[in-house]
Amino acid sequence: xxxxxxxIAAVERCASEIDDLDTLVRLHWPRxxxxxxxxxxxxxxxxxxxxxxxxxxxxxxxxxRGECSTExxxxxxxxxxxxxxxxxRRLQFWKRAQTSxxxxxxxxxxxPDGGASPESGAMAKEQLAxxxxxxxxxxxxxxxxxxxxxxxxxxxxxxxxxxxxxEGTVKVHLFRALQAVxxxxxxxx
Amino acid sequence: xxxxxxxxxxxxxxxxxxxxxQEQHVCQCSQCGAELDRxxxxxxxxxxxxxxxxxxxxxxxxxxxxxxxxxGYPARPLPMRWALVAAALLVLAAVxxxxxxxxxxxxxxxxxxxxxxLEQVDAEVSxxxxxxxxxxxxxxxxxxxxxxxxxxxxxxTTRNEEIR
Numbered sequence: 372x373x374x375x376x377x378x379i380a381a382v383e384r385c386a387s388e389i390d391d392l393d394t395l396v397r398l399h400w401p402r403x404x405x406x407x408x409x410x411x412x413x414x415x416x417x418x419x420x421x422x423x424x425x426x427x428x429x430x431x432x433x434x435x436r437g438e439c440s441t442e443x444x445x446x447x448x449x450x451x452x453x454x455x456x457x458x459x460r461r462l463q464f465w466k467r468a469q470t471s472x473x474x475x476x477x478x479x480x481x482x483p484d485g486g487a488s489p490e491s492g493a494m495a496k497e498q499l500a501x502x503x504x505x506x507x508x509x510x511x512x513x514x515x516x517x518x519x520x521x522x523x524x525x526x527x528x529x530x531x532x533x534x535x536x537x538e539g540t541v542k543v544h545l546f547r548a549l550q551a552v553x554x555x556x557x558x559x560x
Numbered sequence: 561x562x563x564x565x566x567x568x569x570x571x572x573x574x575x576x577x578x579x580x581x582q583e584q585h586v587c588q589c590s591q592c593g594a595e596l597d598r599x600x601x602x603x604x605x606x607x608x609x610x611x612x613x614x615x616x617x618x619x620x621x622x623x624x625x626x627x628x629x630x631x632g633y634p635a636r637p638l639p640m641r642w643a644l645v646a647a648a649l650l651v652l653a654a655v656x657x658x659x660x661x662x663x664x665x666x667x668x669x670x671x672x673x674x675x676x677x678l679e680q681v682d683a684e685v686s687x688x689x690x691x692x693x694x695x696x697x698x699x700x701x702x703x704x705x706x707x708x709x710x711x712x713x714x715x716x717t718t719r720n721e722e723i724r
Binding site: 396397408409417498499501503506524527545546553556 | 571574575601602610
């Protein structure tokens with residue numbers, strides 16, 4: 372159980388981490404960028420969102436009270452920025468999402484070989500494409516919790532902190548997202 | 561529990577909601593185990609592909625991350641950095657002093673040139689004859705008196721001689 376002393380130490384550690392922008396960026400940029408990239412599927416947009424995220428975090432560091440980890444706090448800012456970005460550019464976003472075959476070609480090239488047969492390799496690529504397509508078709512909230520859970524390996528409480536949802540709501544969105552993904556995988560076979 | 565996991569139960573399992581009976585069933589049932597393995601494998605593939613794609617695209621901004629300096633030259637040690645900073649500060653401080661000294665030297669040169677010019681002007685003004693005409697002035701004895709004055713002078717001279 373956390374004592375007041377350890378909590379204060381944790382808050383101070385987070386505050387000092389946020390004060391040092393260089394360290395903050397070096398430690399967390401890859402994760403924030405990856406989440407933005409998986410959400411928006413556009414490297415330029417993901418770069419802009421990541422940059423805005425760190426800028427906002429640094430400017431708003433006085434408001435950070437250590438109620439969650441630095442990472443969850445950054446992810447929360449990123450989630451909001453991605454939502455705003457997708458809403459502001461809804462038309463372009465969905466046009467791009469519909470023509471995401473280019474992206475799938477690129478990411479589909481990455482399938483670990485592991486000495487598998489050509490048949491199982493082809494099946495793995497199909498499954499991968501099915502998950503990508505399914506993720507692209509999820510609602511904004513479902514996609515967010517799906518990516519945070521299965522790409523960023525965050526637990527339900529961390530996702531709740533990052534999205535501002537209750538844990539039960541996170542579970543519901545995650546359940547629906549998984550159902551959609553499983554259905555898509557089942558169709559691809 | 562002898563029934564296979566339903567579609568919803570499989571999704572809940574992936575979220576982490578599982579009962580001891582379900583866990584026991586999955587351990588014994590190859591069909592449910594395979595279904596879960598397949599889903600986990602697909603999600604792991606997705607995670608790997610996202611990370612691979614992101615890893616190729618990501619670059620931490622250089623101005624914000626000076627430690628990503630591994631391209632061509634190694635990071636300088638801290639004392640060396642401080643020495644460079646001190647040298648830069650010294651140069652910055654020396655520039656105004658050097659400029660001030662240069663300005664003062666320049667002002668002194670201008671003052672000397674002005675004094676020399678004034679001396680030359682004074683010398684030219686004080687001459688009876690312009691410098692180019694000085695050779696002629698040496699040859700010719702200039703008498704600036706008028707003819708009447710000269711006659712009067714001559715008469716005075718004669719009278720004085722007669723008196724003597």
